[in-house]
Amino acid sequence: MEDYKYLFKVVLIGNAGVGKTCLVRRFTQGLFPPGQGATIGVDFMIKTVDIGGDKVKLQVWDTAGQERFRSITQSYYHSADALVLVYDITSRESFNSLPGWVKEVEQYASRKIISVLVGNKLDLHKEREITIEEGNSCAESHNMRCLETSAKDSDNVDRLFLDIAVELTNNVRNVEIKSGPVEEEIRDHGSVQGCCR
Amino acid sequence: MAAATSLNFDSNSLERLTEMKDIHEAYEYLCKQENTIAEEIDELLEHQTNLEAKMSTLYRSVPNLQVVNSDAKQLGSMVSFTCDLAENVSGKVRLLDLAKGRVQEAIQRVNDVLDLKFCTDGVQTALQSEDYEKAAGHIIGGSVDVALHVLQDAKQNLTKIVREKFDAALVTADRASVERFFKIFPLLGLHDEGLRKFSKYLKSQIADRCQEQLSQASTLDSADRRAAVVYADTLTILFEDVGKVVEIHQPLVETYYGPGRLLQLIQWLQAECDEQASRIVDEFIRNREFSLKSRQVQALLHRGSGRTSTAHERLDPRELDVMLAECTLLNSRTELYLRFIRKRVLNDLEMVGNDEKADADKVAVLEKLLRECLLSRRIQELIGNYIVMEEYFMRESVIKAESMDSLEQGSHTSSMVDDIFFILKKCTKRAISSGSVDCACALLNHTTTILEGDYQDSLYAKLRAGFPSGSFDVAQAYSMLQQGRFPTSSSDTNAAKLEFMTTVNNIEVSLEYIQSLRRSLSEECAALLIQNREIGKDKLESCLNDLGAVTHKFKDVLDPVESSAVKPRLKPWVDSFLSVNHDIREDEFSMYEANDPFVQNFIMNLEQLLAEFKDFMTPSNYDSLVSLVTNEVTTQLEQAVLRSVFNRLGGLHFDKELRSLVTYLTSVTQWTIRDKFARLTQMATILNLERVTEILDYWGQNSGPLTWRLTPTEVRQVLSLRVDFRSEDIKRLKL
Numbered sequence: 001m002e003d004y005k006y007l008f009k010v011v012l013i014g015n016a017g018v019g020k021t022c023l024v025r026r027f028t029q030g031l032f033p034p035g036q037g038a039t040i041g042v043d044f045m046i047k048t049v050d051i052g053g054d055k056v057k058l059q060v061w062d063t064a065g066q067e068r069f070r071s072i073t074q075s076y077y078h079s080a081d082a083l084v085l086v087y088d089i090t091s092r093e094s095f096n097s098l099p100g101w102v103k104e105v106e107q108y109a110s111r112k113i114i115s116v117l118v119g120n121k122l123d124l125h126k127e128r129e130i131t132i133e134e135g136n137s138c139a140e141s142h143n144m145r146c147l148e149t150s151a152k153d154s155d156n157v158d159r160l161f162l163d164i165a166v167e168l169t170n171n172v173r174n175v176e177i178k179s180g181p182v183e184e185e186i187r188d189h190g191s192v193q194g195c196c197r
Numbered sequence: 198m199a200a201a202t203s204l205n206f207d208s209n210s211l212e213r214l215t216e217m218k219d220i221h222e223a224y225e226y227l228c229k230q231e232n233t234i235a236e237e238i239d240e241l242l243e244h245q246t247n248l249e250a251k252m253s254t255l256y257r258s259v260p261n262l263q264v265v266n267s268d269a270k271q272l273g274s275m276v277s278f279t280c281d282l283a284e285n286v287s288g289k290v291r292l293l294d295l296a297k298g299r300v301q302e303a304i305q306r307v308n309d310v311l312d313l314k315f316c317t318d319g320v321q322t323a324l325q326s327e328d329y330e331k332a333a334g335h336i337i338g339g340s341v342d343v344a345l346h347v348l349q350d351a352k353q354n355l356t357k358i359v360r361e362k363f364d365a366a367l368v369t370a371d372r373a374s375v376e377r378f379f380k381i382f383p384l385l386g387l388h389d390e391g392l393r394k395f396s397k398y399l400k401s402q403i404a405d406r407c408q409e410q411l412s413q414a415s416t417l418d419s420a421d422r423r424a425a426v427v428y429a430d431t432l433t434i435l436f437e438d439v440g441k442v443v444e445i446h447q448p449l450v451e452t453y454y455g456p457g458r459l460l461q462l463i464q465w466l467q468a469e470c471d472e473q474a475s476r477i478v479d480e481f482i483r484n485r486e487f488s489l490k491s492r493q494v495q496a497l498l499h500r501g502s503g504r505t506s507t508a509h510e511r512l513d514p515r516e517l518d519v520m521l522a523e524c525t526l527l528n529s530r531t532e533l534y535l536r537f538i539r540k541r542v543l544n545d546l547e548m549v550g551n552d553e554k555a556d557a558d559k560v561a562v563l564e565k566l567l568r569e570c571l572l573s574r575r576i577q578e579l580i581g582n583y584i585v586m587e588e589y590f591m592r593e594s595v596i597k598a599e600s601m602d603s604l605e606q607g608s609h610t611s612s613m614v615d616d617i618f619f620i621l622k623k624c625t626k627r628a629i630s631s632g633s634v635d636c637a638c639a640l641l642n643h644t645t646t647i648l649e650g651d652y653q654d655s656l657y658a659k660l661r662a663g664f665p666s667g668s669f670d671v672a673q674a675y676s677m678l679q680q681g682r683f684p685t686s687s688s689d690t691n692a693a694k695l696e697f698m699t700t701v702n703n704i705e706v707s708l709e710y711i712q713s714l715r716r717s718l719s720e721e722c723a724a725l726l727i728q729n730r731e732i733g734k735d736k737l738e739s740c741l742n743d744l745g746a747v748t749h750k751f752k753d754v755l756d757p758v759e760s761s762a763v764k765p766r767l768k769p770w771v772d773s774f775l776s777v778n779h780d781i782r783e784d785e786f787s788m789y790e791a792n793d794p795f796v797q798n799f800i801m802n803l804e805q806l807l808a809e810f811k812d813f814m815t816p817s818n819y820d821s822l823v824s825l826v827t828n829e830v831t832t833q834l835e836q837a838v839l840r841s842v843f844n845r846l847g848g849l850h851f852d853k854e855l856r857s858l859v860t861y862l863t864s865v866t867q868w869t870i871r872d873k874f875a876r877l878t879q880m881a882t883i884l885n886l887e888r889v890t891e892i893l894d895y896w897g898q899n900s901g902p903l904t905w906r907l908t909p910t911e912v913r914q915v916l917s918l919r920v921d922f923r924s925e926d927i928k929r930l931k932l
């Protein structure tokens with residue numbers, strides 16, 4: 001039998017080239033892949049993490065950004081527990097596409113979904129086209145959390161996914177509280193460690 | 198002598214000796230010294246004879262040594278003579294060698310000159326007689342500087358001629374000439390040029406054939422059997438053409454150009470295939486009004502629920518159906534073609550036996566070509582739109598099935614369940630048949646979404662109003678159906694009840710259907726994976742699992758029936774228990790035995806209630822209902838007991854009532870009932886005790902196999918229902 005308490009689906013979306021595949025590989029495999037081609041359709045990777053003593057399995061779906069794969073990607077929104085909307089801080093164009101993505105999310109995703117805005121390629125901050133403030137205010141206007149990451153330098157990547165895992169775990173526990181024994185809410189994940197896949 | 202040094206006697210010191218004692222000492226010393234010296238002399242004399250013997254031997258060998266000396270001198274002069282001689286000879290040999298080399302060179306040159314003469318003659322005659330293969334063959338032979346320019350001229354001349362002739366052959370599509378000149382290029386070292394020119398020829402062939410097919414397609418009679426899939430057919434012919442070209446010409450390329458060149462050829466050919474396929478796709482889009490339909494679907498979907506659109510702005514689902522089938526065919530043919538190309542090129546690469554790195558690079562080039570060629574992109578675009586339209590088609594068909602829902606007399610479920618699952622299966626199967634894992638997954642996801650979303654909602658919405666109260670006349674209910682349809686607005690509770698029960702059954706059957714849908718789709722997926730070298734297996738499995746897990750979201754379907762149809766009706770029946778006195782005399786007890794005041798009636802009422810449902814429910818649903826009813830009966834009856842008082846005979850009577858009830862309920866279901874009555878049975882046991890302390894025979898260590906379901910507090914509470922037990926005794930009990 002599989003050894004985990006909760007399974008959550010996390011779906012990454014955003015324009016092609018913003019670094020979704022790199023973020024997923026960095027988190028699940030701990031590496032920054034050398035020039036791989038653009039993603040075709042969708043793909044997923046698994047990583048099990050420990051959240052407050054419970055094994056939580058994250059199924060991270062990586063999607064293609066191009067328009068022609070949009071309908072494939074959309075079919076995954078409904079069952080997603082969390083959506084990570086990624087832009088590239090060195091690309092105004094990727095940032096300008098965000099409203100379109102948000103609209104899609106609103107249209108297809110379930111209402112309980114958690115969504116996080118991510119500005120990637122933080123290591124290229126010298127070539128930054130989008131300020132932190134711009135990112136923040138965009139996130140705020142769509143009721144999202146916001147985070148800047150670097151898949152290359154591994155900045156904030158674990159934090160991004162672990163925060164999501166903690167929030168989702170707490171949500172499930174809150175539902176369980178109504179019917180079962182009260183479990184303490186996890187406030188941070190200082191104790192949280194990734195563990196083997 | 199050692200002593201002498203220590204005492205230092207010499208002649209001077211002897212003379213200075215004055216004391217007698219000293220003189221004696223010196224005398225003794227000198228005597229001792231004399232002895233020692235005498236011994237030494239003896240020893241030396243002993244050696245003398247030995248030495249003399251050796252001396253005489255030496256004297257004897259002197260003349261011998263003189264002979265040796267002269268011999269050695271003679272030998273020295275002989276060696277130097279020999280040396281001079283050898284030096285002399287080897288110089289001559291070296292000269293001879295040089296001379297021999299020169300002679301050989303001279304011979305080679307003569308041969309070359311002869312060759313060249315032959316080649317030049319050959320090239321010229323070959324050129325004259327238009328035997329270009331021969332001419333090119335001659336060119337390889339030539340190598341001497343002197344006449345090199347002659348040959349280079351000839352080569353240039355030949356190359357020019359071959360090019361011209363090849364181009365001319367291309368124009369006239371003279372196949373024989375094309376193939377002839379194609380073979381000459383590698384002889385001239387022009388592999389790439391030859392291959393490129395040749396592929397140009399092949400490309401034009403492919404293009405011509407395809408254009409011909411496409412114009413036939415556009416004029417095809419719409420009544421033709423293949424009309425609905427004519428673009429898929431045209432695309433198939435194109436792929437077969439390219440396939441044939443590869444099949445026929447690969448051996449030729451391999452023979453004359455060597456292995457490992459197929460990738461390059463394919464890269465050039467694919468450019469043509471891309472262009473032609475793109476035209477076919479364009480024609481498909483134009484003639485099937487693909488974009489128009491796609492836009493319409495998008496607009497309809499974006500409006501929110503499809504339910505709001507009026508009939509005339511809807512697309513004709515049948516028309517859509519046909520086009521969707523062709524779409525998946527276009528994709529599956531493309532996948533097949535791309536697999537063929539991959540296999541061919543990989544085989545060709547394998548034959549070369551390059552180092553791994555070079556191979557990996559070439560494979561990467563191949564994969565990139567297959568993934569990103571225009572053909573792939575166009576088809577991916579098509580499939581992207583297909584998914585949206587298939588989803589729409591599926592949703593619309595589901596809505597239609599719901600709206601046409603009907604119930605046949607004697608059937609537990611209504612038509613929409615079968616219809617909807619048929620639609621879901623058909624559409625998702627079609628998506629799987631496209632050969633694209635992502636497309637298959639997308640429709641699996643949409644199926645899951647529909648089932649756990651709209652479908653589940655609409656079923657449960659029918660239960661939300663609850664089970665209508667009042668009696669239930671089955672015949673009446675069926676008569677209210679209008680051609681199997683439930684009256685849309687009716688005050689008739691019978692029809693409403695029938696619809697309610699049907700919905701309950703629909704849900705139960707849906708659970709089974711979900712699992713069998715999952716099973717049959719998973720078989721389809723297995724076939725897809727075999728073609729696909731197992732790539733995408735995890736994705737498909739994940740999506741199939743999600744579909745299977747929908748079952749968990751269909752829960753507690755009978756709860757609303759129970760709470761609205763059973764609970765309120767049970768209440769007055771159970772309440773009648775309260776009106777039966779359980780503090781009774783012997784004669785009353787006998788009277789109860791003869792003419793039961795409560796339980797017979799209660800059982801009869803239950804029987805009637807359950808009978809109402811039995812005919813409308815699937816057997817397993819009916820069992821679930823009995824189980825729910827039993828739960829409710831025991832809960833309510835417990836409360837009634839706690840509100841009554843008993844004496845010993847009353848307790849005995851209650852025990853009898855309980856047994857009748859358990860026997861009845863056990864008889865109507867497959868499931869076990871007794872356990873649900875455990876608490877009540879234990880209450881009856883307590884109410885039957887002779888004395889308060891008798892409870893201790895059953896409690897704690899004495900409980901035996903009995904597991905108490907009552908807490909000590911509850912036990913005391915039940916004991917206190919007995920009017921004949923004193924509360925002090927009960928308080929004093931140690932439980």
Ligand SMILES: Nc1nc2c(ncn2[C@@H]2O[C@H](COP(=O)(O)OP(=O)(O)O)[C@@H](O)[C@H]2O)c(=O)[nH]1
Nearest residue numbers: 016017018019020021022121122124150151152
């Ligand atoms: N400097 C930098 N480059 C990145 C980072 N993440 C991704 N990239 C590069 O951006 C390009 C696109 O990345 P990819 O993950 O394929 O993007 P996707 O299309 O969103 O999946 C690749 O060349 C990556 O090497 C990052 O954090 N820093």
Ligand SMILES: [Mg+2]
Nearest residue numbers: 020021038039
């Ligand atoms: Mg990617």
